[in-house]
Amino acid sequence: MTVADSFACTVTIRFDPWGYAGDDALEVLLPLPSDDGYQRILNLDAPKGQEFMDVHGHRRLIRLEHGQVATVTARIETQRLALGSYLDLPPPGSADLDEGPMTVSHPALYDLALRSLAGIANHSERISALARATADALRYQYPRDARGAATSLRRGSGDCGEYAFVFVALCRAAGIPARPVFGLITAPWMATPHAWAEAWDGDGWLPVDPNLVREGGYLGPILDTGAATRNHVGALDPYRMVLSRHTGLPWPGAVRQISSDKVEGLSLTLDGLGPVTFWHEAPHWRGKPVVPFLQMPWTVIRNPARPHFALLRRLRPWRFSIRQPSRYLPRSPFVLADIVALHPLKGVAGVVLTSLALPFLPPLAPLLQGVIWVWFGAFALGFLRGMRLMRLRSPLWSRLTAARKRNGEVK
Structure with missing residues (x-):
C-alpha cells in the first residue's frame, strides 16, 4: 500500500449567510490558510479586503452586499x-x-x-x-x-x-x-x-x-x-x-449592540463569554468584541432573516469541498472496509442503482452481482470494526472504564 508523506489538494470554502441575514450588507471575517512549516500555500484566491496576520493566523475582513457569497479557494501542500x-x-x-x-x-x-x-x-x-x-x-x-x-x-x-x-x-x-x-x-x-x-x-x-x-x-x-x-x-x-x-480573536468589524436573537443550532453558552449566537454577534471578552474561534467565516447579523426565508441556504451556510490530485491507498487493507462503512449512503445508492440496472444488463449481471456482494462484505466488516469507535463514544462504556480505573483494574 502507498503511504503519503506529502499531500497536495485544492480546498474551496463557501460562505452564504443570507438564509440567516436580511441586512443590506455584512462584514465577514474569513480565515485564510498561511505557510507555517507544515503547510505551504501554493495559490490563494479570496475576495479582497482588510488583511490581518498575527499569532492567530491569516484573516481578511470583507464586505458582502446582500445576496453575494464569499468563496475562498486555496491550493495547499502539506507534509x-x-x-x-x-x-x-x-x-x-x-x-x-x-x-x-x-x-x-x-x-x-x-x-x-x-x-x-x-x-x-x-x-x-x-x-x-x-x-x-x-x-x-x-x-x-x-x-x-x-x-x-x-x-x-x-x-x-x-x-x-x-x-x-x-x-x-x-x-x-x-x-x-x-x-x-x-x-x-x-x-x-x-x-x-x-x-x-x-x-x-x-x-x-x-x-x-x-x-x-x-x-x-x-x-x-x-x-x-x-x-x-x-x-x-x-x-x-x-x-x-x-x-x-487560539480563541477569542479580535473582531475587527464595526462594534454594534450585541444581538439578543437566539437561533436553534447556533446559540450556545460559552465558558468565558456566556450565551452567544454564532454569526449574529461578536461577544465581549475583557471589554473587547471577539470571535470565539475562527474555523467557519464569521459575521455579525443585525437584521435576522425570517425563518421561512431561503430554507436551503439556512441548512448549510458554510461548506467546503476538496479536490485531490490522487487517492493514496490506506496503509492497512482493513481500512478500505472502514472507508466503505464511513460512506454508507454513497455505497447504498450505488448498490440500489446497480441492482435496478441488473435486469437490463444480462451479460454483466454476474460481475455486477459479485461487486454488490463484495461491497456488502466490506460494509459488514467495516461496521464491525467501527463498533470500537462506537464503544469509545458510549456513555456506559466510559462509566465502566472509569470505575475499573478507580478499582485499579485499568492503568
Whole structure:
C-alpha cells in the first residue's frame, strides 16, 4: 500500500449567510490558510479586503452586499510531521499562556493537571501525560448547548474542539504554553472540519491531537498513522489544513449592540463569554468584541432573516469541498472496509442503482452481482470494526472504564 508523506489538494470554502441575514450588507471575517512549516500555500484566491496576520493566523475582513457569497479557494501542500520534528513557528507569547474564551481556568482543571503530572519532569512526557488525561476525561459527543474546557470536563464529553480546549487549559494550568488549532482534515477518504492543539516543549512546537489519542485505534489508520499516543503527540499526518489558532480573536468589524436573537443550532453558552449566537454577534471578552474561534467565516447579523426565508441556504451556510490530485491507498487493507462503512449512503445508492440496472444488463449481471456482494462484505466488516469507535463514544462504556480505573483494574 502507498503511504503519503506529502499531500497536495485544492480546498474551496463557501460562505452564504443570507438564509440567516436580511441586512443590506455584512462584514465577514474569513480565515485564510498561511505557510507555517507544515503547510505551504501554493495559490490563494479570496475576495479582497482588510488583511490581518498575527499569532492567530491569516484573516481578511470583507464586505458582502446582500445576496453575494464569499468563496475562498486555496491550493495547499502539506507534509507528514515525524516524531521528533517541530513546527516551524515563532516561540510562544503571552497569548499561549493566558486563559482565553473556551479555556478559562477552573479548579477542576488545575486538579486534573496536578494529578496527571505527578512525578513527571520531562517536558515532552508532561505534554503526553496531559494529552492522555484529556483523552481519558472525555468521550466524543457534539456539544449542542454549551462549550468550553471547564464545561466539557464537568460533563465528560465534547467534540474535537472540546478535546483541544481541555488539553490547552490543562497545559496552561501546568505552565506549559499551548493553543487550540482550527482547520480541516483533507484526507482522500475523510474530509471534515477538525480541531487539535499545539504545545511548547521548551525547544519547539509539537502538534497534539487529544481526540485521536483516544480514538486513534480507529481513526489513525484512516489518516495513515498508528493507534499509539506517540502518533498523535509530536507527530502529525499529512492531511490537515490550518485555518486559525487560539480563541477569542479580535473582531475587527464595526462594534454594534450585541444581538439578543437566539437561533436553534447556533446559540450556545460559552465558558468565558456566556450565551452567544454564532454569526449574529461578536461577544465581549475583557471589554473587547471577539470571535470565539475562527474555523467557519464569521459575521455579525443585525437584521435576522425570517425563518421561512431561503430554507436551503439556512441548512448549510458554510461548506467546503476538496479536490485531490490522487487517492493514496490506506496503509492497512482493513481500512478500505472502514472507508466503505464511513460512506454508507454513497455505497447504498450505488448498490440500489446497480441492482435496478441488473435486469437490463444480462451479460454483466454476474460481475455486477459479485461487486454488490463484495461491497456488502466490506460494509459488514467495516461496521464491525467501527463498533470500537462506537464503544469509545458510549456513555456506559466510559462509566465502566472509569470505575475499573478507580478499582485499579485499568492503568
